[in-house]
Amino acid sequence: MKHYNKPKKDIWQGRISNKSLYLHEKVKCVPLEEIPEPPKKSITLLGYACDEGVKRNQGRIGAVKGPEVIKTSFGKLPNHLPSHVQLYDAGSITCKNTAMEAAQNTLSEAVTTLLNNKQFPIILGGGHDIAYGHYHGIKNHLDSKKEGQTIGIINFDAHFDLRKNVPNNNSGTPFYQIAMECQNENCNFNYLCLGIRKDANDRSLFQTAKDLNVNFILSDTFQIQFLDEINTWINAFIKTVDKVYVTIDLDGFSSAYAPGVSAPSPMGFTPQIVLECLKIIISSGKLISMDLAEMNPKYDIDGQTAKLAASLMHHVMHTLYKA
Known part of the structure; x- marks a missing residue:
């Protein structure tokens, strides 16, 4: 497959228990085309090793190395998954030269394949251009079932990523691109942003969000003391859709927790509020897929950002599949 690298077994290292007490002992490295269809739904990790979109969006590059670093940190964490739940590493989608759109297309195909195989x-x-390919992979999977199911996008982020894709597509345009396609197809654009900062989005982006009927919660409200109100908004949004796709932009977190990102800021949100919101999303039974974007190891400190990403994955997996 073009724009694809097979999984690397040597990145999965950590304490040895011989009892699968750690995730590096649980994970199986299997090429994408060989992922089996299990009796029950299982989990597959897939990298999107591309920061061409970040470069086009005038961000600091380095996120191309993000997937492998997250996997390495994740493998060291303890494993509490039930024995029947399989965990696979399927490698990474890659961006050859500057062919971001081709990488997005390959990602879309890969996500569709995984969902079709009950993963x-x-x-x-x-980069957050990951969202465009990921969304289309989900959409193609649902369209193939011919049930007319709707997708709700929940984005934990400081930025709307609703920039107009002129002169090109980039890490700041994925949701605008999706919105325009929804308009062309005469369907609803269901988009909820949590943690939006006024100091990270100009007036035109707020106007675009208003024009597209985007739901959002500002950063000064996206705090743990307002959790009950936030959960009410999340539940109201989820009720309007059939499936939920969660995307977490790591640069939405305060740089106190996530220094290794493409666009850091000390004014971001905390892990605690995101973990609590993820619980309510998972409890709906509608979560179909998720991603983490903008991990930039070049600027990380003591692996903090990679550890944060790994812990978020750990939380989601173990909430979905309780032992």
């Missing part, structure tokens, strides 16, 4: 995909970026 819960967790895609690791890479």
